[in-house]
Amino acid sequence: MSTTPRKPPAYDLSDAEKRDLIQLIQAGKALPDKYRFVLFEDKREVELVWNGKSAEVCTAVLPFQTLEHVDEPRDETRVQQELFDARGRQARGWTNKLIWGDNKLILSSLKAGALR
Known part of the structure; x- marks a missing residue:
């Protein structure tokens, strides 16, 4: 059984967006929600989230x-x-x-x- 190496995911981000994301990560700040499904795989899970949810x-x-x-x-x-x-x-x-x-x-x- 042979396995092929997994290709790194291709992100549709401009150079400015990449630079901004790197700066946010280095500063320890939260990433904007608009990058949630661009950067991370969609696991087909749904979660209801609201402020104060425990x-x-x-x-x-x-x-x-x-x-x-x-x-x-x-x-x-x-x-x-x-x-x-x-x-x-x-x-x-x-x-x-x-x-x-x-x-x-x-x-x-x-x-x-x-x-x-």
Whole structure:
């Protein structure tokens, strides 16, 4: 397997722009946003950025409450009872839950403990 050397990227910058960028880098200053996709590869990632945005993760624990419990009576026959395994989660009282809210807050609440 042979590998060909990677060519350095070609930038469409004038000599004055190159000089200005070098001076900004040497001064330790931020580069203007207009050079973001000229100088760096587009990784096809999208990020929502605003002033004051924090990278901290909120781990709020919210109480869960039951708003509605649906338990419709059904005609049970022997055939229907055999469709489900009676040894698993159903025997321990497991039920499906539909939770409304912000995913980040819900996941941190679920991680913190069992549904109440």
